[in-house]
Amino acid sequence: MKRVFGVFGDPIGHSLSPAMHNAAFSALGMDCVYHAFRVRPEKLEKAILGAEAMGFGGLNLTVPLKETALKLDCIKPDPLAEKIGAINTVVFGKTGEITGYNTDGLGAKQALLDAAVEIRGSKIVVAGAGGAARAITFQLAVDGADITIINRTEERAIELAKDISGAALPGKIRGTGLSGLKGLLKEADVLINTTTLGMHPNIETTIATAEELHPDLTVFDIVYNPLETKLLREAKAAGAKTVSGVLMLIYQGAEAFRLWTEIEPPVELMKKTVFEALQA
Ligand code: ATR
Numbered sequence: 001m002k003r004v005f006g007v008f009g010d011p012i013g014h015s016l017s018p019a020m021h022n023a024a025f026s027a028l029g030m031d032c033v034y035h036a037f038r039v040r041p042e043k044l045e046k047a048i049l050g051a052e053a054m055g056f057g058g059l060n061l062t063v064p065l066k067e068t069a070l071k072l073d074c075i076k077p078d079p080l081a082e083k084i085g086a087i088n089t090v091v092f093g094k095t096g097e098i099t100g101y102n103t104d105g106l107g108a109k110q111a112l113l114d115a116a117v118e119i120r121g122s123k124i125v126v127a128g129a130g131g132a133a134r135a136i137t138f139q140l141a142v143d144g145a146d147i148t149i150i151n152r153t154e155e156r157a158i159e160l161a162k163d164i165s166g167a168a169l170p171g172k173i174r175g176t177g178l179s180g181l182k183g184l185l186k187e188a189d190v191l192i193n194t195t196t197l198g199m200h201p202n203i204e205t206t207i208a209t210a211e212e213l214h215p216d217l218t219v220f221d222i223v224y225n226p227l228e229t230k231l232l233r234e235a236k237a238a239g240a241k242t243v244s245g246v247l248m249l250i251y252q253g254a255e256a257f258r259l260w261t262e263i264e265p266p267v268e269l270m271k272k273t274v275f276e277a278l279q280a
Helices: 017-027 041-053 066-070 079-084 104-114 131-142 154-165 178-187 230-237 246-261 267-279
Strands: 003-009 032-038 058-061 089-092 098-101 123-127 146-151 172-177 190-193 218-221 241-244
Touching (some): 003 017, 017 246, 041 058, 041 066, 041 089, 079 098, 079 104, 079 131, 104 131, 104 218, 104 246, 123 131, 123 178, 131 154, 146 154, 146 178, 154 172, 172 178, 218 230, 230 241, 241 246, 246 267
Parallel strands (some): 003 032, 003 058, 123 190, 146 172, 190 218
Antiparallel strands (some): 058 089, 089 098
8 A cells, every 4th residue: 555645735726745755765765655634733733643643654844834833732843943943844753653863954954065165164154944944944053053143133033043052062152233234244254144034025135235245155045936036146146156946946855764764765866856846
């Protein structure tokens, strides 16, 4: 009988995860299928327990469920997910235990490693202080980066930096308001945009323009709708290296696949599938 995997979220209609995982399952000859399910936060516990009862192979959780999942009694978060405060991957154990992981930060880290970024000691500016910034900053601090979180609402940046620093990780973290961005970018090695600037329908907005960027910078925009954001175009104009946010989606998915199956997924095929779906 086919093993069912899924992603829960709301809205969920445009998720790229089914195409990505189904391509991987079929390339590996695995008798598995991955579906998207619309689940509201108040029904999340029932949905997860139902999936477990029906023998699902594993789940992804997306907006707006990642933080809610951490509060549920039925899931035991792994220490990193607990620190991040959000779960995006659910693993069903053989004896009924349900474990929650967060692979978003690892996805971002792998996207940067692909671009040959040396994370330890590198000066990284993270724009935004929401859930995505939290997962990414946590992972990069574990790996020893020197991070400044910069956010429109300065207090949120300061609070997030304080919270992550409190976990005594090797990387240095501070938080500040947007006015410092220009000065910080001059000294930075990497800029990561986690704000919604540039995301459809606000495609002409950007956290920084070419004049504020420089050729030694790597610019990573986690927004992938559109595939090439205004920030990435500005980065190219400045001669900076660019990293597409879609790689974070693919690598977080690949990591989830490993957690569920203990099998190495066909990452290149997953990339091809996602890029084709986005260009269609
Ligand atoms: P997520 O959890 O998905 O990362 P979020 O919590 O909604 O997202 O956060 C979105 C981020 O985009 C926030 O950092 C937000 O800044 P504020 O904390 O000041 O709200 C940032 N953001 C959204 N619109 C913005 C804009 N027009 N200019 C600058 N930053 C913006």
